[in-house]
Amino acid sequence: MKINGNEIRPGNVIQHNGELWVAVKLQHVKPGKGGAFAQVELKNLLNGSKLNERFRSADKVERVRLEQRDYQFLYEADNALTFMDTETYDQIELQTDFVGERAAFLQDGMMVVVEIHEGKPIGVRLPDQVTLEVSETEPVVKGQTAASSNKPAILENGIRVMVPPFVEAGDKIVVETNEVAYLKRAD
Template identity: 35%
Template sequence: MNLGITEVKKGMVLKVEGELYSVVRSEFVNPGKGSAFIRTKLKNLVRNSSIERTFKAAEKLESVDLEKRQMTICYSDGDDIIFMDTNDFEQLPVSKEYLEDILPFLKEETAMEVSFYEGKPIGVIPPNFAILEVTYAEEGLKGDTSGTALKRVTVETGGEINVPIFVKQGDVIKIDLRDLTYVERVNK
């Protein structure tokens, strides 16, 4: 669907030079002299890189509608993760590269939104948080109560994360998957 520059909004998906980009930021500029334009920051949905791009008022942009499906992780298979559609139970492979940094913190059956374009998966939106049990933690140093001391622990999925020294093996913790940080201990 073609649209003018005044219709571009954050979150839209555009096709630019044959590639799909999500609009991260858009700023409409109407200078006193010359024609209006829009400054954008775009994120490539395949390569996960960002570009800044300016479009003139006369340019027509192509908006893309993506199919979004709720899916859960079934298992890992080589370079792919096999997801299952929660509505029709269809299983589809999705490249691990969409989740590589948070993969060590995801359990099977974790629900996510998978975006498709022309039947192919092009993006995965994971949950913001994971609740996981600590399977290995060294004892904290006695007397260090400053609150800023950290230690490395291993969680049930095999991922490692820095946590405050009071966290011990068997604790259940909440991890922010957006920046891979410890949030809090959770009651079982």
């Protein structure tokens, strides 16, 4: 579907220069001289590279709709992740590199959304939050103020996050998967 350059919104997937890009940030600019334009930060869906592009209202871009299907994570073997379609029970294998560093958050049976374009998987969306156990963390140093000092902790999946001083090894915490950041202690 063709749309005008000034109709692009964050989260839209567009076809630009023969590749698929998602709009990450957008700023409408009205210079004192010349026509207005949209300054758009784009991220390549396949290789993750970024691009800043200007689109005027007269520019036409192809907006792409992705098919989103629910998959269940089954297991990891030989650097490949196996997912099962919850409707058809078909299984697909994706390379660990395809999901990236966030693959460490995958847990057996976890539901994810696989984005598909023309029958080919191009992205995996994990849940925004996961609950994990803290494997190890440094002891609290007396005299530090609780408000400003966080300490490093290593989670059961090997990911390192900064946590408040009251979190100890063995505690379960909720982690934000997109920012890889501590949110709260799990109930």
